[in-house]
């Protein structure tokens with residue numbers, strides 16, 4: 597039910613959002629099946645981690661854009677924790693640092709990863725579209741775009757188990773990013789879901805919330821399509837993008 601013809605109750609809205617996740621979340625993408633099933637080479641896993649860094653780096657910027665439009669001090673305070681979770685603070689590393697531990701472990705130079713020079717064009721377009729979407733949309737729609745996180749803990753668990761079992765180049769230590777998200781993501785997603793259920797009170801607002809989740813599923817899906825096309829088949833690596841053989 598992605599086109600609304602009547603106002604939903606808060607629980608019906610939640611059910612509609614969860615149905616979108618079941619049908620469209622990127623756990624269903626063939627690239628993830630290959631990644632978690634141990635079917636990729638080191639170079640292909642490097643390409644994934646390097647591109648995914650762009651997403652990680654964009655998340656605190658998107659959360660800052662969201663905060664800039666919130667007038668409620670309490671909500672800003674809660675939301676600010678997300679920026680700290682990713683950027684860290686003095687004597688406390690954040691998620692971006694933990695992501696760089698993963699790319700270090702895969703043998704990628706930090707400067708190169710952080711420069712985003714080797715990222716696929718589609719990765720950059722997708723993550724910047726997410727930042728811009730949040731900057732432009734009203735608060736309840738912007739908040740709901742993070743609701744893909746409702747479905748993230750399951751994929752993080754699958755990834756930790758699958759990558760540890762299937763790749764001899766992956767050590768437990770480098771997967772700390774995902775272990776930490778197992779606590780953070782449910783806290784963030786539950787908060788956002790509760791907010792959306794209490795604040796999307798018209799058909800137009802509920803439609804906006806649903807469309808935001810569809811948009812966000814597409815942001816995630818498009819990144820994996822691009823990785824698949826470049827590094828699995830047909831192997832169309834765009835000019836200037838990461839080529840595993842150059843870093844072997």
Ligand SMILES: O=C(O)c1cc(C(=O)O)c2c(n1)C(=O)C(=O)c1cc(C(=O)O)[nH]c1-2
Nearest residue numbers: 655691741742743744745748751752777816
């Ligand atoms: O590994 C994943 O599949 C995955 C997906 C998502 C998501 O659903 O957007 C996030 C994350 N991880 C994640 O680690 C993370 O910090 C995060 C923040 C957000 C967001 O939209 O605010 N999504 C996600």
